[in-house]
Amino acid sequence: MSAKLTLKQRILVGFVLALAFFLVLGSNLVDRRHFSTIQKMIESIHDDRVVVQDYIYQLRNFLHDTEVEVLETGNIEKSNEQDRQIKAILDDFAATELTREEATFLKRLRQQFYGPAGLSSIYGEDNESKILVHIHSTKKTLDALEEIQIEESGHLTQISEKSLSVNKMLSNLEIAFMIVIGVSILMLVFQPIKTLYPIR
Template sequence: MLVLASNLLDRKYFSTIQETVKSIYDDRIVVQDYIYQLQDMAHEKEIAFIKGENLEENKDIKVLLNDFSKTKLTRDEARLLKQLDHQFSGLEPLELAISTKTVSQAEKVKALDQLDRIHKTLDGLEKIQLEQGGVLTQLSEKNLRVNKMLSNLEIAFLTIIGVSILILVFYPVKVLETIR
């Protein structure tokens, strides 16, 4: 019974550890790459606005935002991601104006301000990634510590049971015979 109970608990803890490690990769490390790519794209847009050059389509940005939205998001991440999508969408009219060369200096300043807000939103998302990665790592470490403690308890109980059986085998208890 002890071994069965221990194995069931071990399975639960290892399942939790497996889920957190997978989540650290899928929902934190991969997303960190999305944030990096979005930062890079926003920076390229910023340079293009300053130079007054034609800008690339936002198709890649939409794909990244869509992939990002498919991961496990905290409430703050979901809010910031929605805000980021809205901020990138707000750039499209300004990009169109630049591509037709009908943009004023005020519109360039407005576009650069919008890009600054995008960078701040991406910084907020990056901060959340670090925090959540830490939370998941702590959860994994906690489960490993509990699993190690239970394994040590299991070994102690099995040792006590083994010693008890050896004592009973080599030093049997003499039962008093009842008088007839």
């Protein structure tokens, strides 16, 4: 065995170490990008889907209470406090990241609550069937919005899982490359020169 590294061996060792460094650096940058994607997806699932489910739940509760009131009294009385709460919910809903379909249904929902023929325009009307039909129509819009939340949550989860799978695969490749590079360095250091560089 050679006691000292030759110039050629030193260059090769330096090359292999540089390769290992850039491999680790590149892998780290790719990992960071995938973790950033996963973090963004998780935040979106919470802020744009789970929180929105709560908005839908609150609006559905309001409609249920209104329906009970109509069945008991035949009409509905205006409540300024409730009116402010619903407007705040709809504004918060609009501030989330909406899909095109979701934006369409949210616009329809606003019309059903505050449009010219919306729920706010029939307060005090003594027309039970008209009010109940309107409530039923508004509930259907909420159903459509709820389905979108489920679909989008599933879509975001799939993207997160895909990023995790790619990240896991790259980590395994990185380990394999590091083993190969480690073995290469050991061979360069401990193998006899004649084995590495046969005389032609």
